[in-house]
Amino acid sequence: MAVNPFAAAVRRAPADRIAVDTPSGSLSYGELVARSEALAQQLEASSGPVLLYGHKEPALIVGIVSALLLQRPYIPVDPVIPAARMTSILNLAQPGAVVATSPLPSAFLAELRHHRIPVIVLDPLAADLMPVPGHCPVTVDYAPEAPAYILFTSGTTGVPKGVAIPYRALWHFTRWLLALRPLWPGHEVFLNQAPFNFDLSVMDLYGALLTGSTLFCITRDEIASPRVLFARLQGAPLTVWVSTPSFARFCLAERSFAQELLPNLRSFLFCGETLSSVVACALLERFPEAEVWNTYGPTETTVAVTAVRVTEEMAGGEEPLPVGWPAHGMELRICQPGGPLCSLPAGAIGEIVISGPQVALGYLGMDPGGEASGFVRLSENRLAYRTGDLGRIDPPSGLLYWHGRIDRQLKLHGYRLELEEIEAHLRHLPGVSDAAVIPVLREGQPDYLAAFLLIDPPASSELAAAEGIALTAWVRQRLSAVLPSYALPRIVQRIDTPPLTPNGKLDRRALVGTLRT
Ligand code: AMP
Numbered sequence: 211m212a213v214n215p216f217a218a219a220v221r222r223a224p225a226d227r228i229a230v231d232t233p234s235g236s237l238s239y240g241e242l243v244a245r246s247e248a249l250a251q252q253l254e255a256s257s258g259p260v261l262l263y264g265h266k267e268p269a270l271i272v273g274i275v276s277a278l279l280l281q282r283p284y285i286p287v288d289p290v291i292p293a294a295r296m297t298s299i300l301n302l303a304q305p306g307a308v309v310a311t312s313p314l315p316s317a318f319l320a321e322l323r324h325h326r327i328p329v330i331v332l333d334p335l336a337a338d339l340m341p342v343p344g345h346c347p348v349t350v351d352y353a354p355e356a357p358a359y360i361l362f363t364s365g366t367t368g369v370p371k372g373v374a375i376p377y378r379a380l381w382h383f384t385r386w387l388l389a390l391r392p393l394w395p396g397h398e399v400f401l402n403q404a405p406f407n408f409d410l411s412v413m414d415l416y417g418a419l420l421t422g423s424t425l426f427c428i429t430r431d432e433i434a435s436p437r438v439l440f441a442r443l444q445g446a447p448l449t450v451w452v453s454t455p456s457f458a459r460f461c462l463a464e465r466s467f468a469q470e471l472l473p474n475l476r477s478f479l480f481c482g483e484t485l486s487s488v489v490a491c492a493l494l495e496r497f498p499e500a501e502v503w504n505t506y507g508p509t510e511t512t513v514a515v516t517a518v519r520v521t522e523e524m525a526g527g528e529e530p531l532p533v534g535w536p537a538h539g540m541e542l543r544i545c546q547p548g549g550p551l552c553s554l555p556a557g558a559i560g561e562i563v564i565s566g567p568q569v570a571l572g573y574l575g576m577d578p579g580g581e582a583s584g585f586v587r588l589s590e591n592r593l594a595y596r597t598g599d600l601g602r603i604d605p606p607s608g609l610l611y612w613h614g615r616i617d618r619q620l621k622l623h624g625y626r627l628e629l630e631e632i633e634a635h636l637r638h639l640p641g642v643s644d645a646a647v648i649p650v651l652r653e654g655q656p657d658y659l660a661a662f663l664l665i666d667p668p669a670s671s672e673l674a675a676a677e678g679i680a681l682t683a684w685v686r687q688r689l690s691a692v693l694p695s696y697a698l699p700r701i702v703q704r705i706d707t708p709p710l711t712p713n714g715k716l717d718r719r720a721l722v723g724t725l726r727t
Contacts, residue, residue: 258306
């Protein structure tokens with residue numbers, strides 16, 4: 211019987227090593243394995259994906275490991291996700307069980323009862339989980355094509371898309387990642403900044419679990435208070451920093467963010483958005499003993515498919531910085547945007563199309579290779595993914611450079627957003643006949659969103675009367691029922707006479723000029 215390498219790695223780690231360190235407590239590998247076995251025994255009665263509801267409680271990692279032991283896909287759902295979005299996720303993923311480490315909203319709980327989905331509620335440390343005496347450890351024949359996890363990203367229509375990642379892709383990604391630089395198995399401490407519903411967290415979670423090392427989680431509340439955050443970071447034994455570049459920029463504002471604060475830190479791993487030369491230079495200067503790595507990739511191809519170590523010379527000279535060389539076994543082509551999958555001449559800018567073992571199984575409920583999905587079927591039933599990213603492969607070095615998007619997807623402080631999705635929700639508000647959302651830039655990067663609304667004259671009296679701050683508050687409050695807070699526009703403005711392009715569409719560029727801040 212083939213053994214699942216992820217489950218095997220967690221079981222192999224010395225029992226007394228710290229696996230997870232969070233503000234609500236820590237778990238050793240011994241505790242993690244025993245509690246995960248016990249949870250797996252309880253979950254065995256159900257089938258299908260396991261929805262994990264919580265933020266960064268150690269018990270959430272117990273949930274993840276129990277799903278690995280059972281080889282059942284897990285779906286991490288953070289409590290900031292509004293109930294309506296959770297219902298969409300529920301309908302698409304049809305989980306067989308829910309494990310909650312944070313209190314479930316009553317509307318969602320009612321929905322789960324309605325669908326007869328069993329709910330297991332755990333305390334933050336899952337301390338009351340005791341293995342049933344005499345029960346054998348859970349063993350399942352390893353199936354590399356089985357989905358390991360499902361992550362939901364924003365979709366242009368307003369319905370989130372569930373990306374299913376098989377073990378084959380996760381294994382390929384983690385082997386490549388861990389071979390990028392020498393590691394000291396069992397002694398590394400990985401920073402976990404991203405919540406587990408973002409695929410950046412896969413980098414630190416599996417970096418730690420596969421090497422029997424520690425995952426050091428920082429929570430949303432800690433990040434909201436720099437004083438609390440820096441008190442926790444002070445002298446923390448972190449060796450590998452995994453975050454978005456936005457979060458590193460935020461930390462750099464604090465003067466104490468330097469090698470003395472984190473004396474063991476040896477690498478920064480970035481992914482998910484542009485790493486600027488300014489941030490890279492500042493980190494290299496303040497952390498003389500650490501390497502800075504830029505990596506690139508979408509959730510649909512398992513976290514990252516390229517990587518490069520950013521040297522001082524690179525950081526001092528080039529803008530944009532390269533995003534790296536392809537991972538072993540991955541193929542990156544630069545093609546005509548939306549055109550055939552043949553490569554453009556060397557050095558040309560075009561759409562980045564990715565194929566190879568890290569490509570996902572597709573989106574839940576969508577035909578992979580169908581028109582609506584970005585996946586394309588190649589020969590032998592392999593899939594490629596059209597990223598919608600523009601890129602260029604530098605001919606002499608073979609390095610990939612990222613040159614923006616062909617569509618309106620963007621990264622706002624590290625969060626992936628589809629502006630069409632926000633506009634679709636705005637058009638559903640009573641009295642709104644059309645809407646446009648634009649990113650407002652600061653130092654060339656999206657800083658916040660502004661929404662412009664065309665309001666029908668017989669609009670609901672509440673909306674018709676609202677202006678300025680009141681209008682913004684009215685809209686944000688309603689949108690927060692369907693969108694997470696990072697997707698809410700900071701400013702909402704009414705448009706009296708819509709500026710139009712020559713072909714009669716709303717002229718978004720002209721709207722920026724009308725912004726009253
Ligand atoms: P996500 O699926 O949330 O990881 O977002 C993937 C998208 O983030 C990619 O398609 C790119 O648009 C962007 N992205 C990822 N890594 C980088 C990078 N190193 N530099 C610039 N953009 C990036």
